[in-house]
Amino acid sequence: MATVQKLSVSSVSTSGNSHGSCKTDAVVSDQFPAGLRVLVVDDDTTCLKILEQMLRKCLYHVTTCCRATVALNLLREKKGCFDVVISDVHMPDMDGFKLLEHVGLEMDLPVIMMSADGRTSAVMRGIKHGACDYLIKPVRVEELKNIWQHVVRKKWNEKKEHEHSGSVEDNDCHKRGADDAEYTSSVNEGTDGNWKAQKKRRDAKEDEEDGEMENDDPSTSKKPRVVWSVELHQQFVSAVNQLGIDKAVPKRILELMNVPGLTRENVASHLQVYCGLIDIFKYFDSGKRLHKIFIILSIDSLG
Numbered sequence: 001m002a003t004v005q006k007l008s009v010s011s012v013s014t015s016g017n018s019h020g021s022c023k024t025d026a027v028v029s030d031q032f033p034a035g036l037r038v039l040v041v042d043d044d045t046t047c048l049k050i051l052e053q054m055l056r057k058c059l060y061h062v063t064t065c066c067r068a069t070v071a072l073n074l075l076r077e078k079k080g081c082f083d084v085v086i087s088d089v090h091m092p093d094m095d096g097f098k099l100l101e102h103v104g105l106e107m108d109l110p111v112i113m114m115s116a117d118g119r120t121s122a123v124m125r126g127i128k129h130g131a132c133d134y135l136i137k138p139v140r141v142e143e144l145k146n147i148w149q150h151v152v153r154k155k156w157n158e159k160k161e162h163e164h165s166g167s168v169e170d171n172d173c174h175k176r177g178a179d180d181a182e183y184t185s186s187v188n189e190g191t192d193g194n195w196k197a198q199k200k201r202r203d204a205k206e207d208e209e210d211g212e213m214e215n216d217d218p219s220t221s222k223k224p225r226v227v228w229s230v231e232l233h234q235q236f237v238s239a240v241n242q243l244g245i246d247k248a249v250p251k252r253i254l255e256l257m258n259v260p261g262l263t264r265e266n267v268a269s270h271l272q273v274y275c276g277l278i279d280i281f282k283y284f285d286s287g288k289r290l291h292k293i294f295i296i297l298s299i300d301s302l303g
Helices: 044-057 069-075 096-107 118-126 148-214 229-241 250-257 264-281 291-297
Strands: 003-008 012-015 037-041 059-065 083-089 111-115 134-138
Touching: 037 044, 037 069, 037 291, 044 059, 044 148, 059 069, 069 083, 069 096, 069 148, 096 118, 096 229, 118 134, 118 229, 148 229, 229 250, 229 264, 250 264
Parallel strands: 037 059, 037 083, 083 111, 111 134
Antiparallel strands: 003 012, 012 059
């Protein structure tokens, strides 16, 4: 069984065989999800110890920390050394949601929130801040066995987003090449006395294309699908929080996100689903079942 090594006056402890190696592709192995690198943050040392033991039973590499500020510094110093973060909501030195924001913006890691507070408002706050799950204490080992799904989902979304962006760039290059070829052909034909006629037809075609671009009716044009990955959703959430949910309009959200290729229509659609998801949670009286519903209605369903 793996031993626990104390670091930094018992504020941080690690368990596992080779935490110091920090291999970014460690989760992609034949033993997966064994070896998943988990950072757990909780000021309750008793709860922290119990969580560590349960996670080690799942064969995860575990690092525990009883202070959020220390955990944040550790994440900054050892980027690429963790696959997922589990954090308590209420901590004295830093609010768990504040830690969630820092991790989402700086490290781009999936973060799971946990708390004994199962109220709907608490779970909703987790959604707004971009948490990938919300666990109600006492946490069961069955729930911890499945936390690897958030890492896989994030990597899968990143892969799809990369492939999609590559195909869009190829289409743009192909279109530019076709336009250049058409222009060259028009010039050559113009040397035979037809240049004015060809230029007129080309100008008419460009005007037609401009008219299609100005048409906001989604039924008249097919837009490329945007994959809302965990990190893209966290950027969206940060923009909404900065503006305030009542003043968050697609145009201003798009300006704050500043993501190449993302359109106002993409943001408007995501905002509609996001607000609808928040409204759904207002109808629940108990928060004890919400983390299950959260998984069903989370990132994969948005956008």
